[in-house]
Amino acid sequence: MSITHLLFWFLTVLALGSALMVIFSKNPVHSILWLIATFFAISGHYILLNAQFLAIVNIIVYAGAIMVLFLFVVMLMNLNSASIPLKNKWLGFAGVISGGSLLLVLTAALKDTEIMRNDVMMKTGDIGLIHNLGLVLFKDYVLPFEISSVLFLSAMVGAVVIGKKD
Amino acid sequence: MDWEFILEKLLLITVVVTVSLVVAMYATYIERKFAGFIQDRYGPDRAGPFGILQPLADGLKLFFKEEVIPSHSNKLLFVLGPCLAMLTAMMTSAVIPWSSPIEIGGRTVSLQIADINIGILYVFGVVSMGVYGMMIGGWASNNKFSLMAALRGASQAISYELAMGLSLIAVLMLSGSLSLRVITEQQVTGLWNIVYQPLGFLIFFVCALAECNRAPFDLPEAESELNFGYHQEYSSMKLGFFLFAEYINMFISCALIATLYLGGYDMPFVNEANLSGSSAAIVGAVALFSKTFFLILVFMWIRWTLPRFRYDQLMNLGWKSLIPLALANMLITGAVILWTMKG
Structure with a gap:
């Protein structure tokens, strides 16, 4: 287990964990902060892939600019868990089905592609x-x-x- | 991994952080003395000779104050706000080359924490993170004034980031590199960037003032309109962190301006190539620090001379004057570079 591997697993757990927290947080401001953490973890992955430019632009544009706008809107509208109306039960059902179909299509499309057969090559290549x-x-x-x-x-x-x- | 390398970097980080903290501490003292000089009064003179122990006394006072966390605030984020402000203030120092490399026992030690080939973009990434400390702190206080101040501060910061970036693009076109070390070395051998980019320097300087929330751009803490600003609910050392982060920001951005436009660690009228390794490094560090202190003094001079802008004036200056000027500067620089390359 080299340092690169350790970093990879750390970042992966961080990315998935904070992405889950985005969904599960009751407070919208917390969701946004977890989303920022997700972007940082993904930027870390880019750095492991030797794509420094992409990593830093991801931070500047997504974590820096777009998330500030999200925060602006949420803070000004003063959203909190009490003010979110109860959703229709069927709406949740439809959401699960459409999300599941998207996942199915993506997996099917990626299953046989070239990318899946190769291991991820870390710290190589200089196109980034x-x-x-x-x-x-x-x-x-x-x-x-x-x-x-x-x-x-x-x-x-x-x-x-x-x-x-x- | 070689352990000497890690040790060397850890030592360098400790030194840079300590120096930034001490400089920021004494910047508060210098500012009050300077304000006293401008307003024809003494300034702090009670603690120690000429009042030089004043920053220590202020720090101690902040530590011993009662710590109040408002009962309706979001406690986690309330604590996170000042931490983020401090963290982002310190992070930029990682890419600034503090002097030319020195040799210790046959090892060449670079006096820059990380020479990454995207140095300037890294600075931008950290600057764009800087608004979060303010926004989170202001929102978590659960106070209308704090929230309004935080939103003002964030919109001011993102407006002036644009003009700042555009003025930097002209420097990048000149140097052809994003690494701060390469940019500095080009200025050591050639002319300083301010000679080629006087307008860009001015735009960058104004934007740096706005990014540091210094007067005349201190709208986020306009007492007459917002009571005290985004840190209104903070007390004790958490308030100290917010105030302190501002001074660190000022020090680091002055060092950055000196690196980008004023030759970095280049001592004027001295040929560094004639000096031996370590004396060149000392001369370089002295040069960079004196340029930085000069810029800090200019920052203070401006603060105690100009009154605060109105909010609409601030936005008009940013969007309708600085951005078009920076765009024109960029176009002219590009055209001139193209012209000289052909000739």
Whole structure:
């Protein structure tokens, strides 16, 4: 058992445990904090896979920016467990069935793929380093990259239009 | 794994943390003395000669105060808030190169805790985490004023992070690397980045003021509107942690500005290559620390000179002035780099 293996298992337990806590917490603010912990654990996995850029961007964008917005909304609406209305019993049932089907489809799709046959290779490969990633993005995939930036721009313009008074 | 390496890093972490704490402690004293100087009064002068024991006395007082946890607060998060504030304040110091490497007994010891190739992005990640201490603390206090202050602080921080990032991109385009060590070494051999990036330096400086919640950007603790701000319900050392984290933030961000724009550990008019390893390291550390202290003094000077902004003025400055300016700065830098590469 090397340090890398120990770290892998630690991060895995942390990620799954805090993901479960996101669902089971009664308090929405606690859920958000557990979700942040999940993102950190996943970023740790990225670092083990030698994808430092992805790891840090995951922290900046998801744990840093998006979760702050979640917290904003929850804090301002002052949600707490008492104010959540009782849900319809059938709604829960439908949720379980649709979630289960999604899980089934995902497992079926991943079962025979190449990825599942290989062990995860840790601390190897350098495609995740920022230099190589930048070269790939701006040489091989420059068109999709630019098009997705236009998508972001249109989302920003939309937000500004909605946020404008009168 | 080699044990000497781990020992060396542990020692370095201890030294950096201790130095940051001591500097932050004495920054409170210097600030009060400086405020006294500006307002034509003495400042603290009772504890010890010239009042230099004042920070110790303040710390002791905070330790001995009664600790109050409001009965309707969320206790776990109430304690977590100041801890997070302190943790995120200390974490940035890991990537700052404090001086050039020294040699001890045939080993080259780097005076930087971690030279990661995404150094600047790491700083950004930690800065974006910084709002959580404030937000969680403010929310868990279960007090309207604290909550409003925390939300103000968080929106201020995320607004100014944008302009900060955009002004940094220009530096990255110049240096072609995200590692703070590489950026510093380029400035040691060439000119300081402030020569190429005067506007970027100004934008970054203003944003750093806003990120540290320093006046004129101290909206989260505007006493006249919010009683005391996000740490209103805190007492004893938990309050001390919040206040202390602010001074650590100030020290670390001044060190970061010095590293990015003012040459880091480069002593002007001295050719480091002529010095031996350890004396170059000492000269470098002295250079970095004097630049940092100069910037801290400028921070304080601004605080005691300018009045506080109104909230809408703050948002207008961030979104309508600094971000377009930073974008223009980035475009011009890119164009000039492209132009010189062709010529």
